[in-house]
Amino acid sequence: MTDSSSTTSLSSDWKKIAGPLGAFTILAFAIPALLSGNRYLAFVAGITLIHIVWTSGMNLLYGYTGLMPLMFAGIAGISAYFAVDLTASGWSFWVALPVGALAASIAGTILGLPSLRLKGFYFTLCSLVIQTVITLGFVYFANLTNGDTGISQIPLPAAPGSGTISAPAFDLILAAAAVIGVVVLIAITRSALGKRLIAIREDDELAEMLGINVTRYKMTAFFIGSLFAGVGGALYAPYIGFISPRSFDVLISMNIWLMVAFGGRGTIWGPVAGAVILVPLSFLLQEYYTVKDVIYGLLIIAVIVLMPGGIASGLKRTTRATEPVAAGAAEQRGAK
Amino acid sequence: MTNVLLEARGVSKRFGGVVALKGIDLVQHQGETLGMIGPNGSGKTTFVNLISGHLKGNSGSIRFDGRSIEGRNPYQIAQAGLTRTYQAVRVFGELTVRENVGTALVDAPSALGQDGVRELADWLRIGHRFDARAGGLTLLEQRQVELLMRLVQRPKLIMLDEPVGGLSSVEVRVMIAILAELKSRCTIFVIEHTMKVIRELADKVVVLLAGEKLAEGPPADILADQRVIDRYLGNIDA
Amino acid sequence: MSNANWILFLSTLSTGLILGSIFSLVAAGVTIVYGSIWMPNAANGQFFLLAALFGWTLTVSWGIHPAIAAILVIGVSVPLSYLLEVLLIKRFYDVPNRNISYFVLSLGITQILAGVFSLTYGQWSDQFQLPPLITGITFIGPFPIANNRLAVLALAIAILAGLFLLLRFHRYGRALRAVFQNRDAAALRGVNVKASYSMSFALGNAVIFAGGILFALAYSFDLTVAWTMAITAFAIMIIGGPGSVLGAVVIGMVFGFTQAIVSVVASPTIAAFSYLGAMLVILLFKPSGLFAK
Amino acid sequence: MLEIANLTVRYGAFLAVDQLTMNVAPGEIVGVVGPNGAGKSSIVKSVGGLVKPKAGSIMFDGRDLLTVPTHERINLGLSIVPEGRGLFPRMSVEENLIIGGDPLRDKARSARNIERCFELFPILKERRWQAAGTLSGGQQQMVAVSMGLMSDPRLLVLDEPSLGLAPIVIGEIGAALRTLGKTGLTVALFEQNAKLTCNVADRIYILASGCVQHHDRAEDLMKNPEILDHLM
Secondary structure: OOOOHHHHHHHHHHHHHHHHHHHHHHHHHHHHHHHHHHHHHHHHHHHHHHHHHHHHHHHHHHHHOOOOOOOHHHHHHHHHHHHHHHHHOOOOHHHHHHHHHHHHHEEEEEEEEHOOOOOHHHHHHHHHHHHHHHHHHHOOOOHHOOHHHHHHOOOEEOOOOOOOOHHHHHHHHHHHHHHHHHHHHHHHHOOOHHHHHHHHOHHHHHHHOOOOOHHHHHHHHHHHHHHHHHHHHHHHHHHHOOOOOHHHHHHHHHHHHHHHHHHOOOOOOOHHHHHHHHHHHHHOOOOOOHHHHHHHHHHHHHHHHHHEEEOOOOOHHHHHHHHHHHHHHHHHHHOO | OOOOEEEEEEEEEEEEOOEEEEEEEEEEEOOOOEEOOOOOOOOOHHHHHHHOOOOOEEEEEEHHHHHHHEOOHHHHHOOOOEOOOOOOOOOOOOOOHHHHHHHHHHHOOOOOOHHHHHHHHHHHHHHHHHOEEHHOOOOHHHHHHHHHHHHOOOOOOEEEEOOOOOOOOOHHOOOOOHHHHHHHOOOOEEOOOOOHHHHHHHOEEEEEEEEEEEEEEHHHHHHHOOOHHHHHHHOOOO | OOOOHHHHHHHHHHHHHHHHHHHHHHHHHHHHHHHOOOOOOOOHHHHHHHHHHHHHHHHOOOOOOOOHHHHHHHHHHHHHHHHHHHHHHHHHOOOOOOHHHHHHHHHHHHHHHHHHHHOOOHHHHHEEEEOOOOOOOEEOOEEEEEEHHHHHHHHHHHHHHHHHHHHHHHHHHHHHHHHHHOHHHHHHOOHHHHHHHHHHHHHHHHHHHHHHHHHHHHHOOOOOOOOOOHHHHHHHHHHOOOOOOHHHHHHHHHHHHHHHHHHHOHHHHHHHHHHHHHHHHHHHHHOOOOOOO | OEEEEEEEEEEOOEEEEEEEEEOOOOOEEEEEEEOOOOOOHHHHHHHHHHOOOOOOEEEEEEEEEEHHHHHHHHHEEEEEOOOOOOOOOOOOHHHHHHHHHHHHOOOHHHHHHHHHHHHHHHHHHOOOOOOOOOHHHHHHHHHHHHHOOOOOOOEEEEEEOOOOHHHHHHHHHHHHHHHHHHHHEEEEEEEOOOHHHHHHOOOOEEEEOOOEEEEEHHHHHHHHHHHHHHHH
């Protein structure tokens, strides 16, 4: 329980995760490289990597802190528009990226303030309203966003030497971003911050009673989670080459949430797997645009139906829920 | 007389038009076990919520350990050494006992070291359950974990809201024995709605009725107090 | 006041009343379902649109009289509700914190229905218009108003009044409110809880369907009305107090007039902004809503 | 009237009621005393249908209650006032009483019953328009008992009516129960408060750990208060 013991347990934790992390790192760099012959498949891999950054951020908020922000895509969009506008006005993309991501972080932290007062469904609803306002804002401030038409032909960033960076090289940057994202998430969950966030997820009033500054750490979670959203958003715009308010609307927020919930929130690799499965699926269904909506809707319903108790109360490990004692306690609660 | 640990002056609380507490004055000294009794809805839990920072009062002053604590957040009050339990047992049910205790250690300024935690856990007879999921424990065990999570923070004052609520008679005895020993480790403020527990533990009793302090004094005096009999206990043979 | 101003005033008044009563209907439907089974139905806008589109198919494609079509549309909501309840809703009756599960579930339903609508109706037309319930024009002073809209207004208010009386004074309404406040106690007092859940889910949806078909009879519409309606109904429910039908009706009327006035002086987008703003403020400072006791 | 035989209730691994047998005859007031966790509420919930027993039978007037859905049990003449009172806090006192009378499907009779409740607890008449949740604990308990009486039950089952009340108010509730007993109503009183139970009941079961430990007439039990002390 002392500092020394917690550091030893920390390093053993890292040893346990080193294998999967190594494999993930190799795959993240190797797959786009191997696919570079087929631009379309490499592109699918790149978009998946961006989604891994996003799901890691969403996982921090939803999986570890127990907040369900349906405005996540909107925050990513703020960063994307910022970075695109700054780059267009002559900034280097490599400066615009952190500035845009930071702007998204600050916006996300401010927009996360309602979570201090609102619990469960009410915060989720509030975040849905915020997402709607952000989308309306993207349409409304047309001088910055080009309104509904969107901004197209966004170039890939400049390379250090001359001209723009090549698409395969950018793939590797996306791989680096995804790996860094996952490593940061692992580091947070293994730290004191992680303990505090999990305590907030499980029972924020009790956490505060135990001396944890809930306000500060919820805001910290929003800051970091929004940073993930922002980095992903800033990378997304030049990679796709086109952004519009629809690129960051509530459906995208729902889909990022779905990847986390589908893969398993509150675990490191579940949401990564969620992105790896669902992003390529959406490409497979690209030609059947409306069918895609229906299938995503069905997936959402499937996730909810298959784990009905777990949506609000954060992590509910299914293996544990089937323990007889736990089942008895649930029955007792239900009987009251 | 020993040091004053907790001092409340004229503490009042309204919920909309309903007055929950009317100008409560109360002093607790270090090492003194203070019991608060009264029927449900008399304002006992509201009082604890005000002290622990879960609610903001409408008027009055609260001082703890020589400093004013009103308007502070619960985490600041907890870090100052004032902790509490809840009427319904409250642990992180999905986490193990070890993780529960780990959470209690993370932001406590003067928390115990590993040996201290072990010693406490063994004293509370809960050491063997460290790897169990807290939500799967019996109610008594959860109450013990609750106490453990508070005590590893080395609080100066612990406020217990109905610590034997829901326990069977055998378990009540276990808990009373634990609390009797706890008196030598930490100052205790205990809420109950019956005299039974209070009689065995408390040095001083405060009777709350409809948000007002009806009487205050040693348990024996309280039982004989005519106002308490008239307004709270009634005719014993009724 | 000049004649032109009078006409403007009366037209705003009538639009406000019709929109307000339709908003009230939909919000009442949403709040009844939330109040009884704790389901914040974000798909209410899609249900509303489904009713309108079904009404359009019945009248325009199949040539059925609008009055009969309206009855059919409201009638068809009952088996639809039953099907949804059996397939999905029922599973969550005993889940703690089921409101958030239901919320996400209804977002899933929204996505499915939106996909289906754009796949089917989206290909046929941008704008949908139903034949009027009755023809002719009535003059109120100098101001002409279509009899059709008067009929829609009368029907909407009649349904609202009936709903209100049912919930306030009928045994079933009492039972519904009792289940909301204390489910086990209601069961002990002889209320069949599961039946009351089914009935309130069906009743709430029927009211939303009624709102949809009445809106379609009064105005032309497109597929985007679904999301606007969903947000509006939620805003009304939150501000009026979740579970409070009185709150839904009062705030629904306020929103109807706001929409009518803001649309005249500014644009419907501004009206949407003002709802969202009002909802945010209420959410933050009084999440139980203005009419919560 | 009520016959419970070998009733067993389990919550997961926890055995709440263990092969319990007891009965209530028409016209008597039966008390069941026991500490927290003795299984009182589990028995009441089984009788009410809120908990499914693992084994045993519950017969009411010769009818197997376990085959009757919860909400239909009130129509058999069985009325249960659950622990925690089971009120509808945002409805007025009068509306709570009306709900209590709804199973009768007879407005006139329901209105007569409301007047009878007001005679039993005059304070409720003053508070008839007040939301039940804003009353004091004692008044809420009076509403709960009245609501239980509204359906003209033949058996009234009360779970912990004294819970959280000031002793002086407990005395008032006890007096009302004695009045009811004199009208011939059959009552099953599940209580932690032994004194209240002894003052009200004709016959008493003493419960511990889900089993009946002792069973006697109240008068005889009062003659040997040490039995009570010992068993509780």
